Amino acid sequence: MTRRLYDEDAYCSVFKATVLSCHPCDKGYEVVLDQSAFFPEGGGQPSDPGTLNGIPVNDVQMVDNVIHHYLSQPLPVDSIVTGALDFDVRFSRMQKHTGEHIVSGLVFQQYGYVNCGFHLGSEDVTLDFDGELTREQLDEIETKANRIIWANVDVTAGYPSPEELATLSYRSKLPIDGPVRIVTIDGCDVCACCAPHVAKTGEIGALKLLDTIRYKGGVRIHMQCGEDALLDYRDRYRQTAAIASMLSVKQRDALSAVKRLSVHCEELERELKQTQLQLAVALAEHVPSTDSPTCLFLDCRAPEAVRKAAATLSVRCQGPCAVFAGTDAEGYRFVSMGEASMLLLERMKAELSARGGGNAEAVQGSVMAARSQIEAFFRNMLM
Incomplete structure (x- = not known):
């Protein structure tokens, strides 16, 4: 078993360790140390990035209580190495x-919904619950979560004895064999968890619940915390400020201004479609009556x-014609x-590789050809 330094001190970012084994593998080299501060992938969280003797650690996995580090270069067995985590990450x-x-503790306390999924991604954090939550309920959870952060309460982690564990009420997604690590946030949550946590909630800084979607009969919530929450807010603020500036309104009036603009655009779009329709018909009406093959090209693509x-056009032209x-x-x-x-379509398929279908009264389709080729085809048609 590897000694898990991250269990003892989540803030340990540099450590010394002895190399117990180093073997080639499909990921490069698999290195086992006597102790490690690198958190292995698990519980919805990626493994810690960092280096061993300056060599990047590309992946970390837990196999039978032994932490395996994957590097692109070997390390000498029995040597003392220095591990350094990317502590910002x-x-x-x-x-x-x-x-x-x-958040999961508050949702469970207030609504009885269980956190059935968690992923700490590169863009944000996602939390899945087995029940649906309204935006108003999420706003309430968000406010309470931030108040817990501002209260700067203790976050502790430890391994209760089997006797203590038997009397403890805690959240856990899966049955756990062996010692159970319990993370406690005073007055908020008690949960089985193997990952490193902050020592006090105030270190989180800020928490923001973002988008939500219905997911597997429940809800998936996107969340940001800490500096990423600040950066997300900054980006959204700048976007809102830019939109408000473009519309010459105050930021608080940006939404109503966009709604008015959207309604106006819909009205203009309806007017444009009507005008395009009238213009298309007018252009067809100005084509001289003829028995010759005729083609008309429109700038408008509205079906x-x-x-x-x-x-x-079919009324004015007795011969084959198309728009x-x-x-x-x-x-x-x-x-x-x-x-x-129909005869025109068959000729276009044969000579212009057109595609399409229809009936005796009307056909439609598409053709990958230049306008000059299509016009030449109609000029040279012999029906």
Whole structure:
């Protein structure tokens, strides 16, 4: 068994250890020490980053109570090495993990919901609960969690005896064999946990519950703590300030201004679609009546405008005709109506590699060809 220095002192960032074994493996080299401050991956938390004798530790895993360190270079067996953690990362994870315990403890106390999932990711922290929570309930939990942080209460960790454990009420996701490490946050939470935590809640600084989604019959909450909560707030503040400046309103009025702008944009979009429809029909009406094959190109790509224009064109043109919308680079969508539409589609498939389908009254499809090629095809058509 490896002596777990992180159990004894979560703030230990530099340590000495003896190399007990070093073997090549698919991850490079697997190194076992007599003691280690590196927390191995587990419980929803990644392993600690850092170095052994200056060599980056790429991964840390616990196997049968032995901590395995994975490096790209070997270390001599029986040598004394210096381990150094990236403590900025370690401390950030300590803040977040303790923050998760506070939130999970409060949710369990108030609503009886169990934390059934936890992941400490690179972007944020996610917490899964087996029941749904409203935004108002989450706001209440968030306020209480921050008050516990401001109260700067003690966070302790230890291994109760089997007799003590039998009388203790604590949260635990899974049955645990052997000694159980209990993390206690005074007046808030008692939970089985193997990870390093801050010594006092005030070290978390701040806690913010972000987005939520329904998940497996419950809820998934995204959360930030500590400096990451500050950076997240700073980014959101800057974005809100920029939006307010663009709309020439105060920040507190940004949401209502965006809503007004959204309504205005919807009105303009409806007007634009109507105008595009009218223009498409007008362009089709200005095509001279003819028996010759005819094609009309529109700048507008709205499907309804293309269909209306095709219907109008089919009245004016007795021969095969079609309306196209698109660009040479992206290709063209087309609609053809009238008695010759199906025959036109078959010819376009054969000569322009067009794709599409329809019936005797109307066809539609797409073609990857330049406008000049399509126009030449219609000029040279012999029906």
